[in-house]
Amino acid sequence: MSDQQKSSFFGAWPVAVSAVIFDWAGTILDFGCIAPVAAFREAFTRTGVAISEAEARExxxxxxREHVELILAQSAVQTRWLNQMGQASTQADVDRIYEAFLQIDAAGSARYSTLIPGALETVSALRRRGxxxxxxxxxxxSIMDMLMPLAQAQGYCPDHCVTVSEVAHGRPWPDMPLANLLALNAPDVRGCxxxxxSPSGLLSARAAGMWAVGISVSGNEVGLSLDDxxxxxxxxxxxxxxxxxRxxxxxxxxxxxxSVADLIPVIEDIEQRLAAGDQP
Known part of the structure; x- marks a missing residue:
């Protein structure tokens, strides 16, 4: 057990960040979070009920799969569904759209897998800090098994990856960040x-008792490719x-x-706050 781990277990504040847990699309790769949006829109188009980019992103x-349900729960989408199909959407419809989404997204993984500028440099700087x-x-x-090798070929390979299919609850629940903490042997949530x-990802971080850093420009909230x-x-x-x-x-x-390129000064500020006794 390291000195940092011992001090944490005996009640002292952690004085350094021990783990950083990144999202993927819009955070580490796929500037603008384009891939899932394109796949959701195409999956809905195949049913005969088109959705807007804003509806796909919400x-x-x-x-x-829950994302499909939440799109269908939007009043404007459900109204169009009723008009087109003559009845409300069902769980069978959700299953059908979700399966189409998985097929479309898998096919488009390579197209939208480019790392966000500065990602590798930031991860390297974090590793140098331990x-x-x-x-x-x-x-x-199933999707990550295809996406992770594409990221690894560009030099990005996290120490651990937790997918929503491996936990009891997805975002905004704390399950995925906490599963990372355990797998990474992080001694204290306050140092994570x-x-x-995504807002739901930040809510998940807060629920887990961790520091939450939002990504604006490269992420879903702006929702534009780097060129755009x-x-x-x-x-x-x-x-x-x-x-x-906001x-x-x-x-x-x-x-x-x-973007992730701007993270290191935030880590330094968090460590100063930890040393002063602050907590997330």
Missing amino acids: PMGAAK VAIGSTTGYPR VVVDD WNALDDRARSDRRDAAC ALRNAGAHYVID
Whole structure:
């Protein structure tokens, strides 16, 4: 047991961050969280009931089958479903759309698997500090078995990955961050940091008693590819960033940053706060 672990077990505050737990799409790879949105929209289009990008994005962070249910629960979507199908959606419809989503998303994984600029540099800096790297995702293991090798080929390989199919509850419950903590042998939740672009992921971090860092620009709340983001003028960028920051802070983010590239100063600030006796 390290000195840090001993001090934590005997009641002292942790003085350093021991683990950082990253989300995937919109946080580490897939700038703009494009892949799941495109797959949800295509899956619904195949039923004959199209959905907008905003409707697809609204439940982001949830387990993907639950995400389908939450899209169907939106009043405008359900109204269109009733008009097209002549009856309310059923669990059989949810199953059918979810299976289509998995097939579409698996086929599109490579297209949207590019790491977000600065991700590798940030992870390397964390490893030099002795920080363990965990990860959580609303994808089931079947999708991650295809996505993780694509990330590894680019140099990203977390120490542990917990998928929503491996826990009793997905976000906003604390199950996935806590499962990472146990797998990574992190000595204290107060020294763990969750980095996520979805409000439900930040709620999960807070429920687990961890620091919550929201990702605004590269994530679902802005929802633009890197090229589309770069094409905006300064005023449009500011407006979109501000709206994203509000949503993430309302979900409990202790910090909000543009992308994972901006994380290290936050880690340093958290460690200063831990040393002063602060807690998440």
